[in-house]
Amino acid sequence: MLQFIREKFQGWIASIIVAGVCIPFILWGVKSYLYGQSNEALVATVNGDKITQHDFLFFYNQYKQQQRINQPISGMALNTTALKEAALQSMISDATLIQNATHDGFVVAPELTDATLAKIPIFQINGVFSSIRFEELLSRMLYTPETFFQQLNDKILINQVRSGFVDTTFVLPNEINRSIALVNQSRSFDYLIIPKNRFLSNVIVSNQAVQDYYTQHSDAFKTTEKVSIDYLRLSLNDLVQSIHPTLSQLKDFYQSNIAAYTIPRQWQIQYINLPLPTQETQKQLDAENQLINTITQQIKSGTDFIKLIQQYSDDKSTAVDVKQLAWINAGQVTDVIRDALMKMKIGDISVPIRTSQGYQILKVINVKPEKILSFDQVKDKITQAYCQQKAEQLFANLNDKLANLTYETPNSLTPTATALNLKIQTTNLFTRQGGDDAFTKDPRILQAAFSDDVIIQHNNSAPINLDENTVVVLRLHQYEPAQIKPFDQVKADIAKQLQDQAAKAQAESVGQKILAVLKTGVPPKVAASSFLLSWQSKQNVKSKDKTLFPEILMAAFQMQRPNKVPTQRGISLASGDYVLIRLTQVQITLPTMMDRLKQQAFSESMSDGYGNLDYSFYTQGLFKKAKVKRYLSLDSTQTGSVNDDT
Structure with missing residues (x-):
């Protein structure tokens, strides 16, 4: 069945006229398809190869759907300039890799394509590749078989080069x-912890020290620049909700789009698929004819079709x-298969x-005649489709x-809000880093809100x-510039900060004194006891130990291996405490014969x-x-001539 899939490069409209498919999806598919075919404006070239707007829009829509599946996020976050940029960059990268793979002599044999396709689980029924399932899914994704096979071949080609790097890399036993x-x-x-808190009570910070710190570090006490904005939002979804069609309008829409509410004739079929090479020889043709005669005779003699x-x-x-x-319906098969099925009844064998690509012998198992769904059966879908279509026109x-009125009255949103019946909304104050909701975190909103023009x-x-x-x-709506906070507002925080810094310094000073004493040969326990501190001992600790502070563990595994005497060092923790570490032993266990699987x-x-890594380089x-x-700008709807040579 793969052969007549490859032949079928039309019938895309028929393939989506099936029961249960909503009209908005159909309209989206038709709109994007027709728009793409008619617009050949250049988006980019890669080493001279063109990426047209048609190519980009098709790939972008597929890329966007894939992102929704892989990383479910809000609708606002999708369709951003960043997403379009990522899609285009993916196209540029793939084009570069394909060009170089082709230049270096890599090719994809048809047998490899077929073998790869047959292993894709989504195209299988009961673990076996199904041509009908394949056709059905391609139809849903708005792919033609030609486009799908080209993209599949491109991915195989790119992976062949990558496999050349990965599969030929080796590692030496000593590594x-x-x-x-x-x-x-x-x-x-x-290790010995010298807590910062032990010294806090000894630290006295004078008012003059606090004042001096405030004067010398005034920038650290600046408030953050903030704005709040008024805005008008024009939303297609809001327009859809505002449309309330009459029964007469819905019935007229139903009659005008009756094909969308028609379930086409459907068949359940079994088939025998006999492939032929593209460049078949006479000998191969003769062998195929002999095989066909044998099968035909067995069919006439009543041999069970499933056994045949x-x-x-080759497709079971x-x-x-x-x-x-x-x-299956007529939109999912080639014209020659469709014409044969139209003439067959239940039980007929073609x-x-x-x-x-070869020969097919079909057997019709069941038939469902074409059925026009009644208005009442699809009223909800008709209402949805009608409102969507009218909302798109109104939008x-x-x-x-919106663009014209807000430009003509640049000092107010009120005239535009009145004319278009839109509500002026207001945000809370937010910074250049964004606010507390998705809207005020959007980079485009931030860029506009903090622009000089606004x-x-x-x-x-x-x-x-x-x-x-x-x-x-x-x-x-409101602007709060950055300004230095009053001294009285921050003096308590400064005093606490200076106190912490002094206590931290005293903890480190004690740690350095203990280290100095240890270097003279004084036993660790004695050196620590003079400061009323005690050591903690850890034996045979692994690098992934979960019982220790990560900072202590990392420092211990970064220390040089001891030679006769322990290796010693001191580090400050994020908490402000100071820690001394004495590394006494490093034990390395070499692999044994029992570690074959691990090796x-x-x-x-x-x-x-x-x-x-080599492939990445x-x-x-x-x-x-x-x-x-x-x-062409990714946000533009018109052809452009902005060149960006890279």
Whole structure:
């Protein structure tokens, strides 16, 4: 069945006219498809190869859907300039890798494509590749088979080069043993904590010291610049909710779009698939004809059709019970198959049907006639589709008016709000780092809100597209410039900070004194007891120990291995406490014969790591040398000529 999938490059509209598919999705698919086909403006070129707006929009829509699946986030966060930039960068990277792979002689054989396709679980039924399932999913994703196979081949081509790096990298035995030894390494050490809090009561901070610190570090006590904004939001979703069609309008819409509410004729079929090479020889043709005659005779003699599928077909996905057979419609098969099915009844077996790839013999198991769904059956979907369509028309009109009116009256949003029946909304104060909600964290809102045009000139902002269905215009509501806090407001905090600093310094001073005493040969216990402190001892500690402070553990494993006498050092903790560490022993356990599995795991992990690192350096070199030119702004709806040579 793969062969007549490859032949079918039309019928995309028919493939989405099925029961249960909502009209807004159909309209989105048609709109994006037609728009893409008609617009060949250049977005970028990569070493001379073109990326058109059609190419970009198609890839971007697929990329956006994939991001929704992989990282579910709010609708506002999607459709951002950053997402479009990431999609374009992915296209540029793939184009660069494909060009270089092709230049270096890498190719993808058809057999590899078929083998890869057959292993993709989403296209399988009962663990076996199903052509019907394949067609169904491609239809849903608005892919043509031609586009899908091209993208699949591109991914295989890129992965072949990557595999060349990863699969040929090797690790020497001594590297593996050294890595295992480092992971298995254990350390024994003593540590002494000198708490900062012990010295706090001894620290007296004068008012003059606080005043001097305030004067010398005044910038540290500046308030953060803040704004709040008024804004108008034009939202397609809000417009959809505001439309309330009459029954007559819905019925007219139903009649005008009757095809969308028609379930096409459907079949359950079983088939025998007999492939032929693209460049078949006469000998191969003769062998195929002989096989077809044999199968035809067995069909006439009453041989069970499922047994014939299992014996002769290269696609055995339909050799199952009727309950497991998928339903297909005319939009999911090639014209020649569709024409044959239209003439067949339940139980009929077709003559061998020749396609460009081979022969198919079909058996019709069940048929569902075409059915027009009644108005009452689909009233909710009709209402949704009608409101969506009218809202899109209204949105386009109001969007233009929003831009014009806010430009013509730059010192107020009120005239525009009145004319378009929009509500002026106001935010809380927020900083350049953003506020407490997604709206005031949006980079585009922050950029506009803190722009000179808004803060200094007090103008309305230009329209800001938060996503494809939401536009915002904002202006300044309140501005709080950055200013130094009064001394009385911060003096208590300064005093506490100076007290902490002094206590921390005293803790470190004590630690350094103890270290100095230890170097003279005084026993650690004696050196610590004079300060009423005691050592803690840890034996054979691993680097992933969870019972110790991470800072102490990291410091202990960074220390030089002791030679006859312990290695000693002191460190300050984030808390302000000071810690002395005496490393007494480092124990390294070399791998044994019992560690074969561990050695194998390390070998694979290290070679993969080295291989991926080499591949990363390789791709970075290619990207650096690639000649990329950008022509069209990703946020623009018109062709442009902005060049950005990189």
